[in-house]
Amino acid sequence: MADHAPHTRDTTRQLKEDLQHLSQTVEELVNATADDSRHNIKELRERAERRLNETRARLEARGERAYQEARDTVTHQADACDRYVHDHPWTSIGIGAAVGVVVGMLIGRR
Template sequence: MANRLPHASESTKQLREDLQHLTQTVEELVNATADDSRSNIKELRSRAETHLKNTRARLEARGERLYGEARETVTEQADVLDDYVHKNPWTSIGVGTGVGVLIGMLIGRR
């Protein structure tokens, strides 16, 4: 899991830079619209569309990667929990009962 942190930091940094570039391009597009210079607007619009597509693609890729990592982590945790329950059934029953009582008390207070 420690290996994922530097990669996540790089992804976050790249995403931040992409969003800054996109914001700058959109601001330039808005400012150029005031001039109403058609050639300038077309160029800026093209740049904005390119940055938007690239940013969207990176966001989708990052979302899919994060989903896969989360799914893998949850699967690993479920396997560890399953193993623990099979090795310690009475402890697991006691913990489950305690959690159930606690939730029942919290619901009953309302």
Template sequence: MASRTPHTNETTRQLKEDLHHLTSTIEELVSATADDSRSNIKELRERAEKRLKDTRDRLESRGEKLYDEARDSLYQQADACDRYVHENPWTSVGLGAVAGIVIGMLIGRR
């Protein structure tokens, strides 16, 4: 399995931190409803809504960034594969033939 990059570790740490903040705010909101102080509930509800919005925005931003990085990486890999095939056509044909033989043998065993 590939090792995690520092960027992935930072993203994971930030996600855990965001979820921890959101969880603690929701817990405060739940405990505040027990004493039924209307001003306290309103304040905590506003804080919870703000943290939920902030967390959602950060998660969406990270999701878009991860999608873009994955898409760019896939394009780079596809380009590298295309260049290899054009630079080494006979090797590519040989690899394709070997892969076809292996798949044919595996299917033939059924």
């Protein structure tokens, strides 16, 4: 099984950087509105819009990758479980029965 911790740390770090850049640009835009220089506001607005679009695209790509990775992991785990049940049917029945008894006892306590 692959270790996803470094990938997760890199993704988290990149997300923080993206949000920090976007936040700085929005802050510059807000500060620029105090100055009535229309050219300055237009330039900062365009930069903020560009960074917003870039950040949105990166977040969507990361979300899609995370979804694919999660789906692949769940599929892999389901396949492994299916193989185990087919390879060890009596053990699987025993485990299922034991879980059923425990759940039945817990429900019966209420």
